[in-house]
Amino acid sequence: MEALLVRKLGDPTLPPNVSENSPFDLSTSHPIPNLGSPTSVRVRVKATSLNFANYLQVLGKYQEKPPLPFIPGSDYSGVVDAVGPNVTKFKIGDPVCSFVALGSFAQFIVADQSDLFRVPDGCDLVAAGALPVAYGTSHVALVHRAQLRPNQVLMVLGAAGGVGLSAVQIGKVCGATVIAVARGNEKVQFLKSSGVDHVVDLSNANVIESVKGFLKSRKLKGVDVLYDPVGGKLTKDSMKLLNWGAQILVIGFASEEVPVIPANIALVKNWTIHGLYWGSHKIYQPNVLGDSLKELLSWLSKGLITINISHTFSLAEVRIFGIYHFLNPEKSKKRS
Ligand SMILES: NC(=O)c1ccc[n+]([C@@H]2O[C@H](COP(=O)([O-])OP(=O)(O)OC[C@H]3O[C@@H](n4cnc5c(N)ncnc54)[C@H](OP(=O)(O)O)[C@@H]3O)[C@@H](O)[C@H]2O)c1
Numbered sequence: 001m002e003a004l005l006v007r008k009l010g011d012p013t014l015p016p017n018v019s020e021n022s023p024f025d026l027s028t029s030h031p032i033p034n035l036g037s038p039t040s041v042r043v044r045v046k047a048t049s050l051n052f053a054n055y056l057q058v059l060g061k062y063q064e065k066p067p068l069p070f071i072p073g074s075d076y077s078g079v080v081d082a083v084g085p086n087v088t089k090f091k092i093g094d095p096v097c098s099f100v101a102l103g104s105f106a107q108f109i110v111a112d113q114s115d116l117f118r119v120p121d122g123c124d125l126v127a128a129g130a131l132p133v134a135y136g137t138s139h140v141a142l143v144h145r146a147q148l149r150p151n152q153v154l155m156v157l158g159a160a161g162g163v164g165l166s167a168v169q170i171g172k173v174c175g176a177t178v179i180a181v182a183r184g185n186e187k188v189q190f191l192k193s194s195g196v197d198h199v200v201d202l203s204n205a206n207v208i209e210s211v212k213g214f215l216k217s218r219k220l221k222g223v224d225v226l227y228d229p230v231g232g233k234l235t236k237d238s239m240k241l242l243n244w245g246a247q248i249l250v251i252g253f254a255s256e257e258v259p260v261i262p263a264n265i266a267l268v269k270n271w272t273i274h275g276l277y278w279g280s281h282k283i284y285q286p287n288v289l290g291d292s293l294k295e296l297l298s299w300l301s302k303g304l305i306t307i308n309i310s311h312t313f314s315l316a317e318v319r320i321f322g323i324y325h326f327l328n329p330e331k332s333k334k335r336s
Contacts, residue, residue, distance in 0.1 A: 002315045003030035003106035007069045009060035023058050025069075026318050033110040038086035041113050043078040043096055047129030047312070048104040051075070051162060052252065053279075057102075063277075066102055073104030074279075077119060077129030087113050095119040097297075099132040101279070105315065117293050120301035127307040131296055135305065137278040138167040139292045141227065141249045142174065145274050150175030152224040155211065155241065157234050158254050159196070160187035167227045168196055169305045179211055179223065181234065190308075207237050215241075225249065232257030239265070247272045 003026075010023035035042055054072045056062040077097040080090050090096065096116045103109055119128045142148045154171040158164040159180035171178040172195055180196045182188055188201045198214040200207050215222060222243035228235055232255035239261065242248070248261060248271060261273055281289040299305045 001030050001032045001107035003027050003071050004073070004315060004318055005030070005069045006058055006072055009058065009068070012055050012058040024318065026315065030071075030106065032108050035082060035084045036110055037112065038084040039113050040084045040110050041080055041087055041090055041096075041116055042082040042108055042110050043076070043098075043116070044081040044108055045076050045078040045104060045106060045129075047078075047126040048073045048076040049130040049133065049162075051133045052254065053133070064101065071103045071106050073100075073102065073106070075099040075129060075132035076104035076109060077125045077131075078109070079125075081108065083113075089113045090116060090118070095123075095125055095128070097125075097128040097132060099136070099279075107315070117290075117297060120297055123297070123301050124307075126309060126312065127300065128297070130307050130309060131300065132293060133278070134162040135166040135170070135296045135307070136289065136293055137163050137251065137276070138170050138227070139296055140278055140281060140288060141251060141274070141276045142167060142170050142225070143295075144288055144292060145276060146225045146247045146249060148174045148176050148225055151177065153177045153179065153215070153220055153222065153243075154225045154227065155179040155181065155223040155238060156227045157181045157230040157238065159191055159199070160184075161229065161254065163229045163251060164227070165191075165194075165308060166305075168194060171227075172196075173299060173304050176225070177218070177220070179214065181207060181238075202234075207234065208240050211241050222246070227251060228259075230254045231259045235259035235261070242269065242271065245270045245272075247274060250275045 005025045005027055006023050007025050008023050010021055014022040051074055053062055057072055080092050080094040080096060083090060090113055097119050098111055098116045119125060148154060154176040156164050156167045159168050160182040168178055168180050177197045179198045180191045181200045182191055183202045188199045191199045200210045223241045224243050224246055226238055226242060226248045228249060229251040231253035236259060266273060
């Protein structure tokens with residue numbers, strides 16, 4: 001089968017055909033994985049998404065560092081290809097999705113039946129392959145942890161990114177007033193068309209002034225829940241907009257700067273700060289994670305959430321261009 005292997009850590013944006021330093025090697029003869037136990041299911045992968053964590057892992061900068069060589073890739077969708085003798089939940093041909101620590105950038109993957117989720121009839125399988133990590137993270141953060149309520153004010157940083165866009169949509173499903181922060185006109189227009197209540201374009205507006213103006217126009221006091229996958233100066237500015245009793249969801253540091261949240265201000269303002277590592281729920285709270293994904297798949301089937309796939313590529317295309325295309329789609333368009 002085809003599988004994308006990382007043989008050495010390095011810059012994932014280097015195309016293998018122009019650089020010897022590319023960390024990737026596309027194998028076309030990797031062994032198809034066998035069913036490892038009586039409850040194993042083999043899935044023929046239809047789609048797998050590229051998450052920020054995959055990028056960090058190839059660089060060697062992720063919190064979990066697998067031994068080399070490894071097949072990257074975490075969430076995926078596909079069709080059941082083979083089942084072990086004790087499998088009761090699935091049959092060959094069923095559409096499923098799931099996530100793993102590693103291994104979905106391949107044509108086949110094996111999982112225990114307890115780790116797979118049935119994709120409801122009528123749902124796009126490619127969309128389902130992009131759901132677990134991004135939507136799962138935002139759902140556990142907003143619904144389970146912050147318990148976001150209707151009419152609360154949710155502010156989402158990095159709102160045009162993978163987890164940010166999912167937080168925006170889940171915020172609307174929960175009935176919150178959603179403020180989105182993004183960079184650039186194209187992303188701002190897209191967010192406006194997604195029904196967001198207010199969008200800040202960081203490329204031409206000051207986040208504090210813009211959000212204060214919006215809150216005043218709606219007679220709102222401040223932000224109740226801050227969803228933060230960005231960090232850095234943006235977190236520092238956003239803290240000036242938070243209400244008494246606000247919640248801060250620490251999701252990630254896409255700006256590459258870990259923010260400082262002063263404990264004295266958290267005390268005076270009665271803030272709750274949640275650190276959230278979604279993947280670790282599989283070990284510590286598997287039921288929370290499973291219930292969350294089931295609810296998200298039901299929302300997908302009802303059209304309450306829509307997964308925006310900006311680009312799709314075959315594994316074979318990686319042989320020519322590497323992961324460079326996934327990470328630099330604009331530059332790639334110009335190159336071709
Ligand atoms: N805690 C968890 O369990 C969990 C799960 C999934 C992801 N994450 C983390 O969440 C973060 C985002 O992941 P993702 O998949 O959404 O990545 P992504 O799709 O690349 O999105 C990142 C977003 O952040 C914005 N951004 C980056 N630097 C910025 C800056 N200096 N100022 C303002 N905006 C900035 C980007 O804006 P532009 O589009 O304008 O560049 C982009 O929209 C990563 O750190 C990832 O590791 C954590």
